Each structure stands twice: as structure tokens, then as C-alpha cells.
Amino acid sequence: QVQLQESGPGLVKPSETLSLTCTVSGGSISSYYWTWIRQPPGKGLEWIGYVYYTGSTNYNPSLKSRVTISLDTSKSQLSLKLSSVTAADTAVYYCASYVITTPIAHYFDYWGQGTLVTVSS
Amino acid sequence: QSVLTQPPSASGTPGQRVTISCSGSSSNIGGNTVNWYQQLPGTAPKLLIYSNNQRPSGVPDRFSGSKSGTSASLAISGLQSEDEADYFCAVWDDRLNGVLFGGGTKLTVL
Numbered sequence: 001q002v003q004l005q006e007s008g009p010g011l012v013k014p015s016e017t018l019s020l021t022c023t024v025s026g027g028s029i030s031s032y033y034w035t036w037i038r039q040p041p042g043k044g045l046e047w048i049g050y051v052y053y054t055g056s057t058n059y060n061p062s063l064k065s066r067v068t069i070s071l072d073t074s075k076s077q078l079s080l081k082l083s084s085v086t087a088a089d090t091a092v093y094y095c096a097s098y099v100i101t102t103p104i105a106h107y108f109d110y111w112g113q114g115t116l117v118t119v120s121s
Numbered sequence: 122q123s124v125l126t127q128p129p130s131a132s133g134t135p136g137q138r139v140t141i142s143c144s145g146s147s148s149n150i151g152g153n154t155v156n157w158y159q160q161l162p163g164t165a166p167k168l169l170i171y172s173n174n175q176r177p178s179g180v181p182d183r184f185s186g187s188k189s190g191t192s193a194s195l196a197i198s199g200l201q202s203e204d205e206a207d208y209f210c211a212v213w214d215d216r217l218n219g220v221l222f223g224g225g226t227k228l229t230v231l
Contacts, residue, residue, distance in 0.1 A: 047220035
């Protein structure tokens, strides 16, 4: 059973860079795509982007200019960096495994418990 | 406002059958498979239905999914109090070249 655990600062100042790490256990990081998803308090889910073990990435166009997702296969970790944050980036951030079985069939399989990041001075 | 439209709320009494709809377009639901996620209060979302109508191991067969054209539905039969949660549909969008989520439906068991 794959398990994911997010970690990182719970408070980030406006205009700074949000940095989170997700540690993967119970499975090979080379077996999946890996993704970040966020959820503002009391609101719905927003896909941020994904990375494959080859290093290829795909980002939500609305965040693309500010996002970097990367993998450290030696540590079984994926990371998220979101620059120039504002209060609108306050959310619970989840990492998840992303299964692509066919070109039209994709889904998020295992999820971390999520970590709340607040953007405030 | 999400490109995938879900009713904000739904309700039912124990034992009833309820359905939750998810409406999209040809660039998303019309050409790709739909997934449903259940989010119990204070917890992370959990995969409930994938590829329109497939249940992961451990998900009761009270939950079922279907898709027709540019719309999809989640049905819950034999409603139980522990089904009270938020439900989200999600699908790949060819125009966005990324994943879209519906706005979510809060299910209340009366």
C-alpha cells in the first residue's frame, strides 16, 4: 500500500515561495506519475500539476508561470514550489499518485493527508 | 465557477437511493473517463469510482457510476449515515491539457 506524507512550512509570507515535500513509502516512485492538488478552506479541489519519474511535467495553465514540481528518486520524494504567493494561495495542499491507464483514463489513486499552508504577513 | 457542474448539495434518508450529476463538455467528459472522489469531513479525498464505473477494491457496491455523452452520474443506494461527505467528479480536459474537478456536492443524510 502506497503511503504519502506532505511536509513543509505552515505559514508563508506574501510574495515569497511556498515549498512543500511529499515522502512516498510502500511503493516505487518510478511506478507512477505524481501530482499536487490543493483545496482552499471550505472550497473545492484544484489540480496543480504532475511529474513523471523521467522528469516530464505538466502544469495547470492558471499556475504554470509560478509552479515547479520535481522528483528526488533517491529519497522517494516529490516537491512543490509555488512562487510569488498571495492570500489566494492559502489552501490545504495534497500530494497524490496519478495513474494513467490509457490516454483517456486517468485518476488519482493514493492521497496524502494534506498540509495547510497559510499565506500571511 | 467550475467548468464541470455539480449540484452544490444533495440529501436523502437512510436506505434511499441518491444520485449526483456532473455536467461537462466534449473536451472533457465527452472524450475522457470520469472519476469520483469522496471526502469525509476533515479528511483527504478518496478515490470512489474510476473510469466511469469501476470501483477500487474496498468500495461497497452501493456506489456506482455512469456516463452518457457529456454528463456523468454517481449513484448511492442503500444510503447510510457514514456516506455523509463531499463528492467531487474529475476528468481530463483536452482543451486545458489538464485535470478538471467539479465544484463538489455536499451530501447530507437526514
